[in-house]
Amino acid sequence: MTANVSDSAPDAVPDSGPVSVPAPGTDAIDRSRTVAVVGTGTMGQGIAQVALVAGHPVRLYDSAPGRAAEAVTALAARLDRLVEKGRMERTERDAAVARLHAAAEPAELADAALVVEAIVERLPVKQQLFAELEEIVGDDTLLATNTSSLSVTAIAGGLRLPGRFVGLHFFNPAPLLPLVEVVSGFATDATAATRAYGTVKSWGKTPVRCADTPGFIVNRIARPFYAEALRVHEEGAADPATIDAVLRECGGFRMGPFELTDLIGQDVNEAVTRSVWDSFFQDPKFTPSLAQRRLVESARLGRKSGQGWYPYGDGATAPEPHTAPPAAPPASVTVQGDLYQARALVELFEKAAIEVEFGDDAVAGYPGWIELPSGIRLFLADGTSADDAEMPVVHFDLALDFSTCERIALAPSATVDASGLQEAIGLFQAVGKKVSVIRDIPGMIVARTVAMLADFALDATARAVADAADIDTAMRLGVNYPRGPLAWGEELGADWVLETLSNLHEEYPTGRYAPSQALRRRAAAERAAAEADAAAQEATA
Numbered sequence: 001m002t003a004n005v006s007d008s009a010p011d012a013v014p015d016s017g018p019v020s021v022p023a024p025g026t027d028a029i030d031r032s033r034t035v036a037v038v039g040t041g042t043m044g045q046g047i048a049q050v051a052l053v054a055g056h057p058v059r060l061y062d063s064a065p066g067r068a069a070e071a072v073t074a075l076a077a078r079l080d081r082l083v084e085k086g087r088m089e090r091t092e093r094d095a096a097v098a099r100l101h102a103a104a105e106p107a108e109l110a111d112a113a114l115v116v117e118a119i120v121e122r123l124p125v126k127q128q129l130f131a132e133l134e135e136i137v138g139d140d141t142l143l144a145t146n147t148s149s150l151s152v153t154a155i156a157g158g159l160r161l162p163g164r165f166v167g168l169h170f171f172n173p174a175p176l177l178p179l180v181e182v183v184s185g186f187a188t189d190a191t192a193a194t195r196a197y198g199t200v201k202s203w204g205k206t207p208v209r210c211a212d213t214p215g216f217i218v219n220r221i222a223r224p225f226y227a228e229a230l231r232v233h234e235e236g237a238a239d240p241a242t243i244d245a246v247l248r249e250c251g252g253f254r255m256g257p258f259e260l261t262d263l264i265g266q267d268v269n270e271a272v273t274r275s276v277w278d279s280f281f282q283d284p285k286f287t288p289s290l291a292q293r294r295l296v297e298s299a300r301l302g303r304k305s306g307q308g309w310y311p312y313g314d315g316a317t318a319p320e321p322h323t324a325p326p327a328a329p330p331a332s333v334t335v336q337g338d339l340y341q342a343r344a345l346v347e348l349f350e351k352a353a354i355e356v357e358f359g360d361d362a363v364a365g366y367p368g369w370i371e372l373p374s375g376i377r378l379f380l381a382d383g384t385s386a387d388d389a390e391m392p393v394v395h396f397d398l399a400l401d402f403s404t405c406e407r408i409a410l411a412p413s414a415t416v417d418a419s420g421l422q423e424a425i426g427l428f429q430a431v432g433k434k435v436s437v438i439r440d441i442p443g444m445i446v447a448r449t450v451a452m453l454a455d456f457a458l459d460a461t462a463r464a465v466a467d468a469a470d471i472d473t474a475m476r477l478g479v480n481y482p483r484g485p486l487a488w489g490e491e492l493g494a495d496w497v498l499e500t501l502s503n504l505h506e507e508y509p510t511g512r513y514a515p516s517q518a519l520r521r522r523a524a525a526e527r528a529a530a531e532a533d534a535a536a537q538e539a540t541a
Contacts, residue, residue: 027198029142031055033113036103038062038129040071043146044118046174049075051114052096053088053175054203059112061103068102075100078175110136114199116168118146126155134159142195144168148219149275152185152212163189166196169216170205171478178206179477185212206477208470214279217466218478219272221485223286224452226269229257229445230289237411237441238322240309245321246436249407251446252400252482258309262302266295284511285456322436323407327422329354329430334371337362341492342380344402345370348431372427376420381447382496383503383513386413386440394424395440398447398492400482407434411444442507443500451500453481454489455519461486462518494523 029035035051037044040062052058052075060068060075076097082088103109115133117126130143137143143165145155156165167183180200184193193209200207210217229243238246244256261269270292277286295301295308302308310318332355335346349356362368370378376392386393394416397409408428412421425435438444443451457471466474472484489497497519504513 027194028202029056029113029195029199031202033057034059034109034111036061036109036112036115037118038106038109038115038133039118039120039146040067041118043170043172043174045071045075045078046172047116047118047146047168047170048100049078049175050170050203050205051116052100053079055099057099057101059101059103059109061106061109068104072100072102106132106136109133110138112137112141114142114144114196116144116146121147121149123150123154126150127158130155130165131158134161140164142166142192142199144196146170149215149272151214151279152183153187156185156187162187164192166193167212167216168196168200171218177477178204179218179474180205180207181216181218181474181478182207182209183212183216184209188212206473208466208474210466210470210474211464213460213463213465215272215276217460217471217474220276220465221453221456221460221471221475222479223273223276224449224456225253225479226257226261226273227287227289228443228449228452230291232438232441232445232448233258234289234291235441236439238409238436238438238445239319241319242321242409242436242438243445245323245407246397246409246438246445247449249434250397250399250405250409251449252405254480254482261292262308262310262312264302265304266292266301266308270296285514287512322438324425324429324435324437327426327429329426330373330423331355332357332373333427334359335368336360336371336377337364337366337368339368339370339380341398341496342396342402345431348403349427352430352432354427354430370427372420372423374420374423376416376424378424378427381411381444381500383443383448383451383500383507385442385507386411387415389413392416392420394421395444396424396428397444398450400446405433407436409436409438409445411438411440413440443504447500448504450485450488450492451497451504452513453485454492454497455501455516457485458489458518458522459516462516462521494519494526498523 035056036059037048038061040060048058048060060071062068079088079093079096083090083093109115115137117129126145139161145152145167146169147167148169152167156162159165165185166188169181169183171177171179182193182197197207197209208217214220232238232243233240240258244258247253247256273288277288280286299305300307303312306313333349334357336359339345346356367380376394378394378396381395381397386395392415393413395411399405410424428435460471461468468486472486475481475484498515501513501515
């Protein structure tokens with residue numbers, strides 16, 4: 001039996017100090033009780049290590065003869081390495097190994113208080129396994145699946161006691177990554193979910209509660225991070241290296257989607273995308289990428305195959321992102337109206353000794369712009385095409401923090417001449433930014449990605465997939481996002497997210513970018529609150 005692999009691999013494993021776990025709470029399974037793990041691949045061994053280090057007796061079972069014994073040996077070696085690194089005492093290691101046993105037959109799992117399955121991602125195989133386990137373990141035993149893509153409800157569908165069945169979706173490598181999605185199926189009892197939550201929390205993990213929905217929290221909400229980058233590439237607006245650099249150095253993400261999918265495995269990432277798309281009845285919001293499909297078909301799976309979006313192996317040279325050569329900055333700029341999310345640029349210009357004047361051509365309540373001496377206007381990306389404007393326009397992409405970001409992407413309209421573009425490039429270079437010029441595309445790179453992530457997160461909250469705090473926690477810990485998508489959307493403003501997606505929906509009327517009803521409600525509520533505040537201030541003036 002082989003373990004499933006989540007497509008939400010992190011870019012870097014956090015460096016951990018000494019192994020320690022908190023005292024168990026009243027909802028946790030007592031540490032004297034046995035935890036059984038079925039499936040001894042990487043994930044199965046990782047989950048077993050977590051339970052073992054927490055103090056439980058652990059039994060490992062695998063249907064392949066000899067695999068469980070091999071896993072016990074491998075786990076003992078892992079603990080030896082922890083001792084060598086000073087993260088575990090030798091006495092703790094010896095006690096843990098004494099609690100670890102290989103099971104030759106499923107019957108040896110009879111006394112387990114919790115059985116976690118980490119086998120192949122095939123529904124009939126999982127259903128058969130749990131049907132067999134239900135005849136072996138006690139009625140009070142908690143049964144859990146580590147599935148990353150299958151329905152928890154469907155796996156438990158044929159059980160006599162489906163109420164004690166939950167999803168425990170660990171992230172790889174399980175001993176190091178803190179997040180665990182605790183998934184309640186349609187028939188899961190609240191007491192079972194609470195017990196599972198308390199148990200993994202007592203193991204030192206950060207559990208989040210979620211409903212049984214395709215992709216759960218992380219693999220559902222993360223889809224646009226990959227999909228929008230692939231869409232920008234497929235439309236020829238930028239190459240993978242440039243897209244990755246912009247999302248890292250402008251958007252603040254720890255890894256770009258092309259390098260991340262190469263790490264995860266293109267086959268794994270594409271399979272999760274396709275599974276979520278199919279589970280949502282081929283909703284256009286989750287449409288897979290033809291470019292990624294061709295990559296998988298050509299066996300260019302990423303690091304594990306030596307070639308994906310980038311080459312790997314001895315002597316391989318990664319392509320460089322497009323970075324504009326140095327250009328002369330303008331002596332002055334005029335800021336028309338409110339730059340809203342890009343207000344920090346004004347201070348940067350002033351610190352760079354660029355004279356900033358303020359005009360009054362903008363209409364109150366509408367986004368402002370930066371006007372260059374040549375007359376070219378610079379607008380923050382808003383989901384429209386620069387070519388839609390009646391004058392020469394350059395769009396600049398959204399940044400996580402305009403003050404500290406290292407790179408800015410620019411997208412000029414067709415009416416911007418070479419000298420005008422150089423003026424725009426020089427302006428951002430003067431404030432310490434590397435500049436990537438991409439082809440004009442609605443929403444550019446970061447703006448369209450963040451707008452989609454924020455809307456997906458709002459929609460998931462409205463549909464009771466999880467609460468807001470758990471969603472943001474899951475996205476920060478599960479995929480290392482620099483900010484939870486709900487907090488990010490709140491900072492940007494629901495109106496900005498709504499306008500950006502509405503403009504993208506007009507440019508691409510397929511339904512992919514149609515704003516959710518949750519977003520529309522949030523934007524309306526924010527507008528009403530702002531109007532009430534304005535009225536209150538006017539009344540007291």
